[in-house]
Amino acid sequence: MTPSRPVQVRPAGRHALLVDLPDAERTGAFHAELLRRRAAGTLPPVEDIVPGARTVLLDGVAHPDELARRIADWDVPSRAADEGAVVEIPVRYDGPDLAHVAALWGVGVDEVGARHSSYPYRVAFCGFAPGFGYLTGLPAELHVPRRDTPRTRVPAGAVALAGPYSAVYPRATPGGWQLIGTMPDPTPLWDLTREQPALLTPGTRVRFVPEISGSVDGTP
């Protein structure tokens, strides 16, 4: 648990800073630290705190140079594995790319779900569409490339893999990820009737819960 410091704070125009971090884990820790300081009232006003894969963007900052100097002195503790809320996502492992992913992983088609759901995940960052979270947690040996040809339509609820990330499509969009399963009811992923419309916010922990095989009806 060695405290770490961000590698570099870069200007992004007159009112924003982009903080470069060495890896996803320390990006998550730094993001969590920002939220702690914001909650404690010790962070100057920042309109948007936007984590990326290895960066955190601070946008809408009145005095970015001053904040950049302060950030450079922060000791950021590592993030505990059990820090943050947990969300469970039920999955039917029935995606059209299941066989392809099974071949890449060197496992049987019916083992993909057990493998995928055995790891704890965390939302690293959001983007692409409202409610779309990029989830880290899959070990490096199970990372798979995007499809050569993106699909023109990926259905809402598709559980998908690309590179280090897992994701669940909150709504139907074009997409190039490998589809391994389906969240039967994807409406909670982005629900504007809730005060917090996104289910998967940066830092949230995620568990995929396989649906019992009896419920698989065989249609993709």
Next chain:
Amino acid sequence: MTVKLTVVRSGALTTVQDHGRRGHAHLGVPRSGALDAPAMNLANRLLGNAPDAAVLETTLTGCALRPDRGVTVVVGGAPCPVTLDGRPAAWGMPLRVPAGAVLDAGGVSAGVRSYVAVAGGIAVEPVLGSRATDLLSGLGPAPLRDGDVLPLGAPAGRPTPPDAAPWPAPPAELTLPLRLGPRADWFTPAAPHTLTSATYRVSQHSNRIGLRTEGPPLERVSTGELPSEGMVLGAVQVPPDGRPVVFLHDHPTTGGYPVIGVVAEPALAAAAQAAAGTPIRFTLG
């Protein structure tokens, strides 16, 4: 009873806009909002509207509207012929539209986006605190279609006199002051010089997401993939073809192409009114 505005002619692309949604970028929600915010603000001020009153933003070809009760409107932003039931009417100042009359904001004579503000504002249901149409993520009302009916809010204030309303002319040449970074180091040392000395032109493929440019490509020293990172309004992102794209209000909140510099936000209103082919000068500052 709510006054209703019927869309008689929706034009090429007419959207509802206000100041957009702030503070939701971490959820993948773009800021959105009027691209030429000063024009929207002036139109609202002339009507005595609240600053957050929603207006209509047209694109090149204007739009036509018919209120079911008498309303006061301002057509501003990009200059265009205005008619009331076919008769010429005033642009850039409050105009009374009688019940059932057709207000037509015509094709622009210069610029790109005209704004039609109505006393009381367009009162569609807000989403995450804004009524703006966000074309990237589909939040807010869909772009207008012929026959749509829009509810109006109750007029709040008293119209201010239109004297000395400073509508800026759309730019003959667009100057975009930028600060280098955050990823200027992904480019050759010559790239910032190319960007600030060559003449770029506004591409016809520009939209609310970004002002695309035509001009000499900017060369990278690093050809690797940039892990997705947060993007700010005004970011000059350089895709693999090397032609800079200036992010406007519906830009994606994260992206994987390097940003060589960021254009100051006040300059983006002029960018919103720069027609295809307009020369662009990027300056440092």
